[in-house]
Amino acid sequence: MTTTTRIERHHYDVVVIGAGGAGLRAAIEARLAGKKTAIISKSLFGKAHTVMAEGGAAAAMGNVNSRDSWQVHFRDTMRGGKFLNNFRMAELHAKESPQRIWELETYGALFDRTKDGRISQRNFGGHEYPRLAHVGDRTGLELIRTLQQKIVSLQQEDRREHGSYDARIRVFAETTITELLLDGDRVAGAFGYYRESGEFILFEAPAVVLATGGVGRSYKVTSNSWEYTGDGHALALRAGATLINMEFLQFHPTGMVWPPSVKGILVTESVRGDGGILKNSEGKRFMFDYVPDVFRKQYADSAAEADRWYEDPDNNRRPPELLPRDEVARAINSEVKAGRGTPAGGVYLDIASRLPAEEIRRRLPSMYHQFKELADVDITREPMEVGPTCHYVMGGVEVDPDSGAALGHVRGLFAAGEVSGGMHGSNRLGGNSLSDLLVFGKRAGGHAASYADGLASRPRVPVPAVETAVETALAPLQRDTGESPYVLQQDLQAVMGDLVGIIRREGELVDALARLGELRERVAKVSAAGGRRYNPGWHLALDLRNMLVVSECTAKAALERRESRGGHTREDHPTMDPAWRRVNQVCSLEGDIVHLDRKPLPRMRPELFALFDRAELAKYLTDEELAEFDALTEEER
Amino acid sequence: MGTEKSQAAGAPATKRQFRIWRGDETGGDLKEYLVEVKEGEVVLDIIHRLQSTEAPDLACRWNCKAGKCGSCSVEINGKPKLACMTRMSTFTADETISVTPLRTFPIVRDLVTDVSFNYEKARETPAFAPPPGVTPGDxxxxxxxxxxxxxxxxxxxxxxxxxxxHVIRDHEENKPAFAGPRYFIRAAELDMHPLDARDDRKEYAQAEQGLGYCNITKCCTEVCPEHIKITDNGIIPMKERVVDRKYDPLVWLGNKIFRRGQVPQTSVTSEHSPGAVRTPAAGPPGFHSHAGASHDPEAEAQAQAGVNWHREVPKPTAPTLDETGKLPLTELTFDRPAAPSPFGEDVSFPLPPEHLNYAHPEQDKH
Structure with missing residues (x-):
């Protein structure tokens, strides 16, 4: 019935889905490799969620403390991820992020400077040394703008050489991909629609890079924008790729909880890095009660020592407000549950009493500005009300660490940034995502280009698959008996927020899976009113099935992992279990059903193991692994 | 479970009147909506509530809902604003709130406009030129x-x-030649970049971006949600050194008026244009002298014929130049919140009629 539908066709070598940091960096690399590259953006060019990153980009440049090195960064990353990280990704990330940051300067980025004119670096939760390259508190915006402008500059080169800006790299703004198309097990293209016109578009391309970000829109309280519907996760699953670590979601400890219009919006960790402290409704600075044993060595146990650290970090231990995010989120959650929360269900974050107003405005200009304008709250005068908000998904497409190529039963598919899994293990350190985008964006773009080069024949897009994609896309518009996509989204958010949120219990997870099963049937019958032209109801109806399948992955994996680690906290299994550290849970799709497998973690190389103290490793490793470690160090002696 | 029903038990819902433009390029009109509003909400919250209730296909761009991405630009009660940063508490309780799409760009649907003009101008602005010989990291x-x-x-x-x-708001014809404030500050940013290898940013802005069209009305600075001093810190310094007296339309205009006695015709065709000096000023009631109230019969006679050749035209006092021989246009270093007048420090507008040396021969017949 839809064979007469008009479909605009394009041919590219590499199609990058997603125009945030990872997507743009991948596209730059593919274009520099000489490939004809398309960038697909769900929003306007330059509006990506990357702009929300405030703290900075972690890279061991050693500009502020020369003792920093990739080894220390690697160690912090593994520690933060509770040793569940793909060690090779953490290693590549720590080694390559300084070059990726410096490269941005050649694209025109203007980071804040040290006194000797180098890139300034700031302290951040979980990082041993000041490591985050930053621009005030709008580093994400700087990164996006820089990459955006680099793409424009490449387009200007192409125009001089080939006569057209779009000759070798083109941005398809406000375009959504609904389906990847395969030729056997090889990627052959991508199908989607222009949001503005509702017209369909087909990209024929042998290599696709997924850089679609995260899944936060499945949660009630989230810092994520509407785009974060798990599109890349779902596209990968449907194309035969696998997802790992989907049970691990990061709840940022300090999201706004009041007023409601800004619920979920982040208060950057820099507020705490610059002296902000957390207090409960009784006025107590409670974080000292929540320092876990594994962190006792690095964190102060008195307010006096903590307060000295801001001035003299070498001779004092860090304030507990700077513990990794999951620890802070859990602490806030416990305080609120114990009845010591604010009226809106959060705790107080106080910087007003800690720094002079002028200094707060200077150090945290966009924070000050944001609260003043959005909420009419003056952070130089009153404390903020904050609580955990869904922020980042550690889980994602299972990839080859060096190339970003998706594993599973598909070739020609790559992933970078939040949509890929493994790099951050069970919990991501603040600042590591911006550098992750750059390091693995570049790698995925480069490897996608060489994959396209190495193909003997171009895969062909099968016509029936396109027809199916058209029918699936039009179905919600043609039904008028189903439910509203907005109601379905609210129900999905309620299930995920209430039952698969920050603290999880077996009974609730079982309940969640049952409810998700019911939702699946309702989502299959969703109807959207109106036409095809810029119709947000229709767009949401199409995004819902992605949100649903990704939510099922999270719920299933969370039910199965019977321990607490990083971004996964089970009330009924409150401790870390070294046996579970050796396991990645891998999701795949069989027909419509999410299938869960266990897979052993790759073994870390001995010289990387040697970077850690035995005492530290003992907290994470099984006895068996420790014996191996002892044997290794024995050999060295 | 969990679904937030809009009518919570007990709490009376505050309903507010909205008028939202619905339509597409073929036309449309303002539709009335009576919507529930809760404490602490912003206009974008209300649009989302409408989408999830009576207007599921209401088109509106948004992303971060935190004033950081710049997607939800609309005109609220006629003023360009971010919907996510316009608090409902800023309106009076009985105020009807109108939300319309950006007027300067073509309509796509409802509140969404085609902003590709801006991306085209972005592509035309020369990119950062890295300093040759400096390696990354250095x-x-x-x-x-x-x-x-x-x-x-x-x-x-x-x-x-x-x-x-206003150069492009109602003047489609100016769009090809005019990049707009966003791209003037892009040029300014690169001009001020410590390591940018190009040194012609100002000349480029003048010659290619249409910087000269800007007559510093500061509307751009006023609406900037980031409070960037677009005019003072961006546009004026860009005009500062590049323009000589031949180039800048304001200076050029001054020359035309005082040296040759001609009515200025600039290519800027807005109400804010200095062409406003043509506005006739009313003389004292009951008396109208063509010769600037000189009472000299000869002068009056000549004036009746159209031109007063003998009237002393006040000589323009040139604005003070700085040591580089240029106008000290930067407001930071100047004693008033605008550029010095190229017509002379002692001339204020509108000109009093006696200072005009031209009178229409038939003006008394009206």
Missing amino acids: YRMQQVDVERSQEFRKCIECFLCQTVC
Whole structure:
């Protein structure tokens, strides 16, 4: 019935889905490799969620403390991820992020400077040394703008050489991909629609890079924008790729909880890095009660020592407000549950009493500005009300660490940034995502280009698959008996927020899976009113099935992992279990059903193991692994 | 479970009157909506409530809902604003709130406009030119030097400055030649970049971006949600050194008026244009002298014929130049909140009629 539908066709070598940091960096690399590259953006060019990153980009440049090195960064990353990280990704990330940051300067980025004119670096939760390259508190915006402008500059080169800006790299703004198309097990293209016109578009391309970000829109309280519907996760699953670590979601400890219009919006960790402290409704600075044993060595146990650290970090231990995010989120959650929360269900974050107003405005200009304008709250005068908000998904497409190529039963598919899994293990350190985008964006773009080069024949897009994609896309518009996509989204958010949120219990997870099963049937019958032209109801109806399948992955994996680690906290299994550290849970799709497998973690190389103290490793490793470690160090002696 | 039903038990819902433009390029009109509003909400919250209730296909761009991405630009009660940063508490309880799409750009649907004009202008602006011979990692800049450009890099590309700019707001014909405030500050940012290898940013802005069209009405600065001092810190310094008296339309205009006694015709065709000097000023009631009230019969006779050749035209006092021989246009270093008048310090507008040396021969017949 839809064979007469008009479909605009394009041919590219590499199609990058997603125009945030990872997507743009991948596209730059593919274009520099000489490939004809398309960038697909769900929003306007330059509006990506990357702009929300405030703290900075972690890279061991050693500009502020020369003792920093990739080894220390690697160690912090593994520690933060509770040793569940793909060690090779953490290693590549720590080694390559300084070059990726410096490269941005050649694209025109203007980071804040040290006194000797180098890139300034700031302290951040979980990082041993000041490591985050930053621009005030709008580093994400700087990164996006820089990459955006680099793409424009490449387009200007192409125009001089080939006569057209779009000759070798083109941005398809406000375009959504609904389906990847395969030729056997090889990627052959991508199908989607222009949001503005509702017209369909087909990209024929042998290599696709997924850089679609995260899944936060499945949660009630989230810092994520509407785009974060798990599109890349779902596209990968449907194309035969696998997802790992989907049970691990990061709840940022300090999201706004009041007023409601800004619920979920982040208060950057820099507020705490610059002296902000957390207090409960009784006025107590409670974080000292929540320092876990594994962190006792690095964190102060008195307010006096903590307060000295801001001035003299070498001779004092860090304030507990700077513990990794999951620890802070859990602490806030416990305080609120114990009845010591604010009226809106959060705790107080106080910087007003800690720094002079002028200094707060200077150090945290966009924070000050944001609260003043959005909420009419003056952070130089009153404390903020904050609580955990869904922020980042550690889980994602299972990839080859060096190339970003998706594993599973598909070739020609790559992933970078939040949509890929493994790099951050069970919990991501603040600042590591911006550098992750750059390091693995570049790698995925480069490897996608060489994959396209190495193909003997171009895969062909099968016509029936396109027809199916058209029918699936039009179905919600043609039904008028189903439910509203907005109601379905609210129900999905309620299930995920209430039952698969920050603290999880077996009974609730079982309940969640049952409810998700019911939702699946309702989502299959969703109807959207109106036409095809810029119709947000229709767009949401199409995004819902992605949100649903990704939510099922999270719920299933969370039910199965019977321990607490990083971004996964089970009330009924409150401790870390070294046996579970050796396991990645891998999701795949069989027909419509999410299938869960266990897979052993790759073994870390001995010289990387040697970077850690035995005492530290003992907290994470099984006895068996420790014996191996002892044997290794024995050999060295 | 969990679904937030809009009518919570007990709490009386506050309903507010909205008028939202619905339609597409073929036409449309303002539709009335009576919507529930809760404490602490912003206009974007209300649009979302409408989408999830009576207007599921209401088109509106948004992303971060935190004033950081610049997607939800609309005109609220006629003023260009971000919907996510317009608090409902800023309106009076009985005020009807109208939400319309950006006027300067073509309509796509409802509140969504085609902003591709801006992306085209972005592509035409020459990119950062890295300093030759400096390897990555060796860039050295002082904080104080990067801060000037950093102010402009705060720009979230909401295009509110572009939509409010009167040069293109109602003048489609100016669009090809005019890049707009967003891209003037892009040029300014690169001009002030400590390591940018190009040194012709100002000349480029003047010759290719249409900087000369800007007559510093500061509307762009006024609407900027990031509070970037677009005019003072961006546009004026860009005009400062590049323009000589031949180039700048304001200076050129001054020359025309005082040296040749001609009525200025600039290519800027807005109400804000200095062409406003043509506005006839009313003389004292009951008396109208063509010769500037000189009471000299000869002068009066000549004036009746159209031109007063003998009237002393006040000589323009040139504005003070700085040591480089240029106008001290930067407001930071100037004693008033605008550029010095190129017509002379002692001339104020509208000119009193006696200072005009031209009178229409038939003006008394009206």
